[in-house]
Amino acid sequence: MQLTQKHVEYWHKNLVVTGILLFIWFVVTFVASFYARELNSIVILGFPLGFYMGAQGSLVVYVLIIWYYARYMNNLDLEYGVHEGEDD
Amino acid sequence: MNSDLATRLRKYYLAYTGGFMVLIALLALLEWQGMPPRWIGYAFLFFTIMIYAAIGIMSRTANVSEYYVAGRRVPAVFNGMATGADWMSAASFIGLAGTLYLSGYQGLAYVMGWTGGYVLVALLLAPYLRKFGQYTIPDFLAARYGGNAARLVGVFAAVLASFVYVVAQIYGVGLIASRFVGLQFEIGIFLGLAGILVCSFLGGMRAVTWTQVAQYVILIIAYIAPVALLSLKVTSVPVPQLVYGEVLEKVRVLETQIFHLPAEEDARRRYQERADAYGARIERLPASLAEEKQRLSAVINERKLDANASMREVLALERQRRELPATPEQARAKWGEAKQAAQERASVPSHHAEAFPGASEEQRNAARINFLTLVFCLMIGTAALPHILVRYYTTPSVREARKSVFWSLLFILALYLTAPAYAVFAKYEIYLHLVNSEIARLPGWIAAWGKLGLVSIEDINGDGLLQLAELTLNPDVIVLATPEIAGLPYVVSGLVAAGALAAALSTADGLLLTITGALSHDVYYKVIRPQASTQWRLVISKSLLLVVAVMAAMVAAQKPATILSMVAWAFSIAGAAFFPALVLGIFWRRANKQGAVAGMLAGLLMTLYYMLRVQFDNLPWLGLHGIGMEPWLEVQSTSAGIWGVPVGFVVIAVVSLLTPPPPQQTQDLVERLRYPHS
Numbered sequence: 001m002q003l004t005q006k007h008v009e010y011w012h013k014n015l016v017v018t019g020i021l022l023f024i025w026f027v028v029t030f031v032a033s034f035y036a037r038e039l040n041s042i043v044i045l046g047f048p049l050g051f052y053m054g055a056q057g058s059l060v061v062y063v064l065i066i067w068y069y070a071r072y073m074n075n076l077d078l079e080y081g082v083h084e085g086e087d088d
Numbered sequence: 089m090n091s092d093l094a095t096r097l098r099k100y101y102l103a104y105t106g107g108f109m110v111l112i113a114l115l116a117l118l119e120w121q122g123m124p125p126r127w128i129g130y131a132f133l134f135f136t137i138m139i140y141a142a143i144g145i146m147s148r149t150a151n152v153s154e155y156y157v158a159g160r161r162v163p164a165v166f167n168g169m170a171t172g173a174d175w176m177s178a179a180s181f182i183g184l185a186g187t188l189y190l191s192g193y194q195g196l197a198y199v200m201g202w203t204g205g206y207v208l209v210a211l212l213l214a215p216y217l218r219k220f221g222q223y224t225i226p227d228f229l230a231a232r233y234g235g236n237a238a239r240l241v242g243v244f245a246a247v248l249a250s251f252v253y254v255v256a257q258i259y260g261v262g263l264i265a266s267r268f269v270g271l272q273f274e275i276g277i278f279l280g281l282a283g284i285l286v287c288s289f290l291g292g293m294r295a296v297t298w299t300q301v302a303q304y305v306i307l308i309i310a311y312i313a314p315v316a317l318l319s320l321k322v323t324s325v326p327v328p329q330l331v332y333g334e335v336l337e338k339v340r341v342l343e344t345q346i347f348h349l350p351a352e353e354d355a356r357r358r359y360q361e362r363a364d365a366y367g368a369r370i371e372r373l374p375a376s377l378a379e380e381k382q383r384l385s386a387v388i389n390e391r392k393l394d395a396n397a398s399m400r401e402v403l404a405l406e407r408q409r410r411e412l413p414a415t416p417e418q419a420r421a422k423w424g425e426a427k428q429a430a431q432e433r434a435s436v437p438s439h440h441a442e443a444f445p446g447a448s449e450e451q452r453n454a455a456r457i458n459f460l461t462l463v464f465c466l467m468i469g470t471a472a473l474p475h476i477l478v479r480y481y482t483t484p485s486v487r488e489a490r491k492s493v494f495w496s497l498l499f500i501l502a503l504y505l506t507a508p509a510y511a512v513f514a515k516y517e518i519y520l521h522l523v524n525s526e527i528a529r530l531p532g533w534i535a536a537w538g539k540l541g542l543v544s545i546e547d548i549n550g551d552g553l554l555q556l557a558e559l560t561l562n563p564d565v566i567v568l569a570t571p572e573i574a575g576l577p578y579v580v581s582g583l584v585a586a587g588a589l590a591a592a593l594s595t596a597d598g599l600l601l602t603i604t605g606a607l608s609h610d611v612y613y614k615v616i617r618p619q620a621s622t623q624w625r626l627v628i629s630k631s632l633l634l635v636v637a638v639m640a641a642m643v644a645a646q647k648p649a650t651i652l653s654m655v656a657w658a659f660s661i662a663g664a665a666f667f668p669a670l671v672l673g674i675f676w677r678r679a680n681k682q683g684a685v686a687g688m689l690a691g692l693l694m695t696l697y698y699m700l701r702v703q704f705d706n707l708p709w710l711g712l713h714g715i716g717m718e719p720w721l722e723v724q725s726t727s728a729g730i731w732g733v734p735v736g737f738v739v740i741a742v743v744s745l746l747t748p749p750p751p752q753q754t755q756d757l758v759e760r761l762r763y764p765h766s
Contacts, residue, residue: 003759011762018211025207029467031202033460036193036443037452046333051441054196055508056329059203063497065134066210070490073215077487082763 007042010080017072058078089154094163104139105305111135112309116579125578129268132586134305137283140299140593147295152622155292155629156223156605157481162297164488168495170297171479173594175202175496176503177253178260179655181591184504186563188511192440195511197462199504201659203497204463205470209754210493213471214480216674216761218489222482224413224602225474226610228538232673233681234754235702236615241688243606245665246474247441249658250599251640252605253473256655257596258284258644261589269569270586278595281641289599289633297482303590307688308502311567315510320575336441336512342519344651346556349524355555358548359434366427374416384409390599410488413431433557440515454722462656465729469659472666474604475595478583514566515574523556530554533572537565539719600640601603605634656726657699664691664732672740677758683744691736698728735749 028040036050044052077083115128148187148649153159162170180202188195220228226242258277265276287299319328322335344351363628369376388405391397413419419629438445444455470476479496520531529549536689542562567588572582608629613620620628669688672679703725723730749755 007763009764009766014490021207021211023202029204029463030460032461033200034456039423040443044333044334046337046440048336050179051193051196051336052333055191056202056505058200059501059504062204062207062493063501064206064495068495070494073490074152074487082765083766084487 010082013076017031017069021069025065026060028053028061032058035044053087078080093161094165097166098162099611101301101305104302105208106195108309112579112583115582116577117578119579125581126270128578128582129270131690132582133265133268133589136586136590137286137764138301140283141286143302145281145297147298147507148290148292149292150532150623150626152625154294155626156601156609157478158294158297160221160293160482160484162482162490163696164483165276165495165715167297167479167483167488167492168300168499169304169499169560171306171476171496172301172499172519173300173493173590174228174479174598175476175500175577176591177595177655178257178264178309178588178592180503180507181311181588182260182564184507185510185514186561189193189506189514189566190561190563192438192445192511192731193443194510195443197459198466201463201466201506202470203500204465206469206493206496206497206500208467209480210490210497212671213477214493215764217477218480218483218486219761223478223481223609224607225477225670226704227614227685229669230610230614231742231757232766233679233684234510234671234750237685238295238669238681238688239614240402241608241685241692242666242669244694245661245688245725246606247384247603248471249662249665249687250475250653251636252320252658252661254596254599254603254636254640255643257592257599258641260362260592261596263642264585264592265589268582276494276646277641280589280596281637282587282595283306283635284600286639288600289630292629293482293601294653296594296601299597300594301595303558304499306599307587307594308499308588310583310590311503312506313583314574314576314580315506315513317576317580318378318570319519320514321574322513325731328513329505332509332512335516338513339440339516339519342516343437345521346519347436349554349555350523351549351551352555355549355557356434359430359557363430363434364370365425366430369418370423370427375420377413377416377419379393381409381412384412392409409706433560437556440512457721458724458727461723461727461730465660465727465733466656467665468663468729469661472662473659473668474606474662474666475598477670479598496606506713510570511566514573518554518559522554522559524553527552527554530571531571542568547609577722580741600633600637604629606631657728660695660699660727660729660732661692664695664736665731667733668736672737674758674761676744677755678738678744678749680744680750680754682747683740683742686736686743687736687740690739691732693734695728695733698724698731702728 017078032050032053037053039050039053042049047055049057074083114430115123115131119125119128149155151159154440184195186200187198217225217228222228222231222233226239228677229242230236230239232238238359258280261280261283262277263274265271266273271279283374287295302444315328316326319331322324323331325331339607343400372379384405386470388402388409391402391405413422443451446452446455480489480492483492522534527545534543534545538545542565543559546560547554548558549555561669568581571578571584612628613625636684668691669684672687673684698720700720701715701717705713719725
C-alpha cells in the first residue's frame with residue numbers, strides 16, 4: 001500500500017499514546033506492587049493504600065486507560081480519515 | 089441497522105434479566121412456603137440449563153462465518169459481556185474469594201493479573217486482530233509469518249493451554265452438581281457436558297456468544313447478591329466494594345486480639361510438636377515405619393484386653409494400622425505432607441492486608457518476587473489466551489473492537505472488585521462468630537461442608553473451644569458457604585450454584601470452540617484438505633467438538649489432583665508461546681517466519697522446562713527420574729512464563745535479524761493492519 005505523510009503521522013501518534021498508557025499501566029501494576037509494604041502505612045477509610053491499589057485502585061486505572069485509548073484512537077481515525085466506512 | 093440490532097438485543101436481555109429475578113423471587117416464596125432445599129437446587133439447575141439450551145437451539149447455524157465468529161455482528165457492549173462470561177471461569181467464581189481469604193494480600197496477584205492483562209489486549213492486540221479479521225489466532229500467525237510452520241506451532245500451544253483449562257471447568261461443573269444437587273460426581277460431569285454441548289454443537293460461536301451474555305447476567309447476580317446482603321447486615325450499606333475498608337479495619341483489630349491469645353499459642357505449639365514428631369519419624373526411616381506398626385499393634389492388643397474399651401475404638405486403631413504406608417518411600421511422602429500441614433498451622437498467621445509477609449528479609453523478598461512474577465505471567469497470559477483474543481474477531485469493526493475491550497473489562501471488574509470484599513466480609517464473620525466458640529455448638533454448615541471434606545476442625549488442645557489454628561478451610565468453601573455463614577435463606581445458595589455453573593459452562597464453551605477451531609479450521613482445512621467444502625468443514629468441526637468434549641470429561645472424571653496449578657500453567661504456556669509472536673508481528677515489520685517459529689518454540693520449551701523441573705522430581709509416564717531442580721530466584725513453577733516470555737522475544741528478534749526480511753507482501757499486510765481503513 002501507498003503510505004502518505006498522514007499515515008506515518010497517524011501511526012506515530014498511535015505509538016506515542018500506546019507508550020504513555022503502557023507506562024502508566026507499568027507504574028500502577030509493578031511499581032505500586034513493589035512498594036506495597038511501604039504504601040500500606042498510609043490508611044484511607046480503613047484501606048491500607050498498598051492493599052487498596054491491588055484490590056481496586058489499579059483496576060480502576062486499567063479501565064480508564066482502555067476507555068481513553070478507545071476514545072482517543074476512534075477520534076484519531078476520523079481526524080486522519082482512516083476510519084471504516086460502513087458502521088456508525 | 090447495527091443500532092437496530094443493539095436496541096432489540098437490549099430489550100431481549102432486559103426482559104430475560106427481569107424474568108430471572110422473578111424466578112428467584114418465586115423460588116424464595118416457595119422456600120418460605122416449605123419447599124425442600126433439594127428441589128430449589130434442582131429448579132435452579134433445570135431452569136438455567138433450559139435457558140442455555142433454548143438460546144443454543146434458536147441460534148443454530150450452518151454458516152461458517154456464523155459458526156466461527158458469530159457473523160462479526162456482535163455489538164461492543166454485548167461482546168464485552170460475552171467476553172466477561174468467557175473469561176470468568178469456575179476458578180474465578182468459586183476459588184478467587186477463597187484464595188483471597190486464605191492468603192490475603194498475596195491473593196491480589198490474581199485480581200491484578202487477570203484484569204491488567206486487558207490493557208495489553210486493548211493497546212497491543214485487539215484492534216489489529218480485528219482489522220486482520222480471520223477466524224482463529226493460528227490464522228493470524230500463518231498470514232503474518234507465511235507457511236504452515238507458525239500455524240502448527242500456534243495450534244499446538246492453543247490446544248495445550250485450552251485443554252488444561254477446559255478440564256478444570258468440567259471438573260468444576262462436576263463439583264457443583266455433586267455438592268448442591270447431590271448427584272454423583274461423574275454423573276454431574278456428564279450433565280455439565282450436555283449443558284456445554286447444546287450450545288456449542290448446534291450454533292458454534294453464534295450460539296455461544298448469546299448464551300454467554302445470558303450466563304454473564306446470572307453469574308454476576310449470583311456473585312454479588314450474597315455479599316451485598318452480608319454487607320447490608322454488617323455495615324447497613326449494601327455496596328460491599330465501597331465499605332469493606334471499615335470492615336478490614338475491624339478484621340485487623342480482631343486479628344491482633346486472636347493471634348496472641350494463650351489458647352492459640354498453645355494450639356500452635358502443639359502443632360509444632362506434631363510437625364517435629366513427623367520430622368523425627370521421617371529421619372529414622374525405614375526403622376520408624378516398623379516401630380510405628382509395632383506400637384499400634386501393642387496399643388490394639390492392650391485395648392482388646394481392656395474390658396472398658398469400645399469396639400469402635402479398636403476398629404479405628406486397626407484401620408490406622410492398615411492404612412500405614414506400605415513402603416518407606418510412601419511413608420516419606422505421606423508423613424512429609426502431614427508434617428507440612430502441621431507446620432503451616434503452627435506458624436503465626438499474617439494480617440490480611442500485610443504485603444509480602446515473612447519472618448526474615450529473604451522470605452519477604454521471595455514473597456515480593458513471586459507476587460510480581462505471578463502478576464506478570466497472568467497478565468501476559470491473559471493477553472495471549474486464544475479463546476479471549478478470538479472474541480475480538482466477532483465485533484463489526486475496529487472501532488467497536490476498541491470499545492469492546494473497555495466493556496469487557498468493565499463487566500469483569502464487577503466480579504473482581506467484589507472478590508476482595510467477599511474475602512474480608514467472610515473473614516470478619518468467621519473471626520467474630522466462629523473463633524473461640526464452643527465446638528459442640530458450631531453452626532450446621534461446618535458439619536455439612538465437613539462431610540464433603542472442605543472444612544475440618546480438630547480440637548488439638550482439648551479445651552472444647554475452636555481456635556483459629558484448629559480450623560482448616562478449603563478455598564472453595566468461602567463462596568459456596570457464604571450464604572449459610574451469613575444465615576441467608578437456601579434460595580441464595582441455589583443462586584450461587586447456578587452462578588458457578590454459568591461461569592464454568594460459559595468458559596468451557598469458549599475453550600471448546602477454540603480447540604475445535606484450531607483442529608478443524610487450522611489443521612484440517614488449511615493444512616490437510618484445503619479443497620474441503622463448507623458443509624464438510626462444519627461436519628468435521630462438530631465431530632471434533634464432540635470428541636474433545638468427551639475426552640475432557642473423561643480426564644476430569646479422574647479428578648486430577650494438580651488441577652489448580654495446571655490452570656495457572658495454562659497462562660504461562662499461552663503467554664510464552666503467543667505473546668511475543670503476536671506483538672512483534674504487529675509492531676515490528678522485520679520479524680520473519682524463521683524468527684517467529686524459533687521464538688515460539690523457544691519460549692514454549694523454556695516455560696515447560698522450568699515448570700516441569702521445579703514442580704516434579706519424577707515423571708514416571710515419561711520415564712524421567714531425579715529431574716527436580718532448585719527454582720531460580722525462588723520463582724515458583726506457576727510463574728514459569730517469566731523466563732519463557734523474554735526468551736521468546738529475544739529469540740524472535742535475534743533469529744529474524746540473522747535471516748532475510750519477510751517478503752514485501754507480508755510487510756504490506758503489517759501496514760494494512762495498522763490502519764482501520766485501507
